Amino acid sequence: MHTPAISSRAKAFCERFGVELPILLAPMAGACPVPLSAALANAGSMGAMGAVLSTAEQIGQWMEAFRAQSHGPAQINLWVPDPPPLRDAAAEAATREFLGQWGPQVPATAGDAGPADFDAQLDALIHARPAVASTIMGVFSAAQVQRLKAAGIAWFACATTLDEALQAQAAGADAVVAQGMEAGGHRGAFDAAKAELQMSGLFALLPRLADKLQVPVIAAGGIADGRGVAAALLLGASAVQVGTAFLAADESDIPQVWRHALADAEPEGTRATRVFSGRLGRALDTPYVRAAEAADAPQPRPYPVQRGLTAGMRRDANAADHLDAMQAWAGQSAWLARRAPAAEIMRSMWAQAQALS
Ligand SMILES: Cc1cc2nc3c(=O)[nH]c(=O)nc-3n(C[C@H](O)[C@H](O)[C@H](O)COP(=O)(O)O)c2cc1C
Known part of the structure; x- marks a missing residue:
């Protein structure tokens, strides 16, 4: 980077968090196989x-x-738990019947699948001692932060608004991830009900956070080539996190149809929807998404009830490599995703970003 302020910001981030370049793999549940992570870390x-x-x-x-x-x-990366969902047996029955058209019959108990045991996950994380623990959907408590600090683990907190970012900083986050609404996968709104109201694009969100926070800001959402990396660093980021572009990497293990569909997706060919899990997330706009978003379709149930109800459909779609009903998360820059070794994708992003700055 030729611009001194950008270059020193990125350099300080790299030195502090033990990386050589400011492009990180975004945490992606179900889509972060060890070989992908190892290739990038190496x-x-x-x-x-x-x-x-x-x-x-x-x-x-x-x-x-x-x-x-x-x-x-x-x-x-862990999800800070939401309050327990409100159950509605009649509404769940309507959703189960609807989902039966897209996958196997949904048993009445499918909606009971609760969230994972967060305390046990955090214990395991601290025991595993990664360099960084990251959160989405909320912040760690003071006691949890103390445990992380005592173990020498840094904390990256995902935020979708300035208010969430300030909460994270006040709670002790070492860096805040500014998640633009372009991002693939779940939207990290702390209050699930507000997700649709907090759909700021990265170009607006990132400088807002960078101007107000003391901790470094990591940009995420729609960054898939060197232009995006350079723009994010220019707008105040110290580093970027890339998800969708690495879904197409050789080391990724997502189903083939999903991988192939990424490069064909226009930005508007992805859609923020609750129809897979009950939490808002951006996915390819597939036939199931369109049908479940139609005015006459049953309203998705809250997280994690909807996730439980769609589990059979999602499992069968993956097994059959059938995109129509697959939970195919994708960000708005999916069209830039290309098949190549992950390290090569990352290096060429960084070379392009440096040439532009
Ligand atoms: C398949 C997939 C799974 C994801 N799972 C998580 C997750 O478990 N936790 C999280 O904090 N973010 C998750 N995300 C969001 C990413 O961390 C990141 O914000 C996003 O990928 C950045 O936007 P991009 O996809 O346009 O690069 C996921 C994204 C994708 C595409």
């Missing part, structure tokens, strides 16, 4: 695991497998 970046659906044992196993393939740093 190329000077940081691995990432989205652990929301993982048991304590699986968190330990992931970290052990990662360490067998890389000596680099990694972040483990």
Whole structure:
């Protein structure tokens, strides 16, 4: 980077968090296989695991497998739990019937699948000692932050508004992830009900946070080539997190149809929707998404009830490599995703960003 302020900001971030370049793999639950993380960490970046659906044992196993393939740093990401969902048996029955048209019959108990045990996940995370613990959907408590600091683990907190970012900073976050609404996957609004009202694009959100926070800001959402990296650093980011562009990497293990569909998706070919989990998330606008978003379709149930209700449909769609009913998360820059080794994708992003700055 030729611009001194940008270059010193990115450099300070890299030195503090033990990476050689300011491009990180975004945590992606179900889409962060160890080889992808290891390839990036071995190329000077940081691995990432989205652990929301993982048991304590699986968190330990992931970290052990990662360490067998890389000596680099990694972040483990947890979802701060929402309050328990309100249940509505009649509405769930209507959703179950609707989902039966897109997958197997949905048993009445499917909506009972609760969230993972957050305390056990945090214990496992601290035991695994990644370089970074990251959160989405909320912040750690003071006692949890103390445990992380005592273990020498830094904390990255995802925020979708200035208010959330300030809460994270006040709670002790070492860096805040500014998640623009372009991002693939779940939207990190602390209050699930407000997600649709907080859909700021990264170009508006990032400088707002960078101007108000003392801690470094990591930009996420729609960054998929060197232009996006350079723009984010110029707008005040100290580093970027990239999700969707790495879904197409050789080391990614998502279903083939999902991977192939990324490059064909226009920005408006992705859609923020609650129809998979009950929490808002950006996915490819598939036939199931369109049908479930139609005015006459049943309203999605709250998280994690909807996630439980759609589990059979999602599982079968993955097994059959059938995109129509697949939970195919994708950000608005999916069209830039290209198949290549992850380290090559990252290096070429960084080379392009440096040439532009
Ligand atoms: C498949 C997928 C899964 C994701 N899972 C998580 C997750 O578990 N936790 C989280 O904090 N963010 C998750 N995200 C959001 C990413 O961390 C990041 O904000 C996003 O990918 C950035 O936007 P981009 O996809 O346009 O690069 C996920 C994103 C994708 C695409």
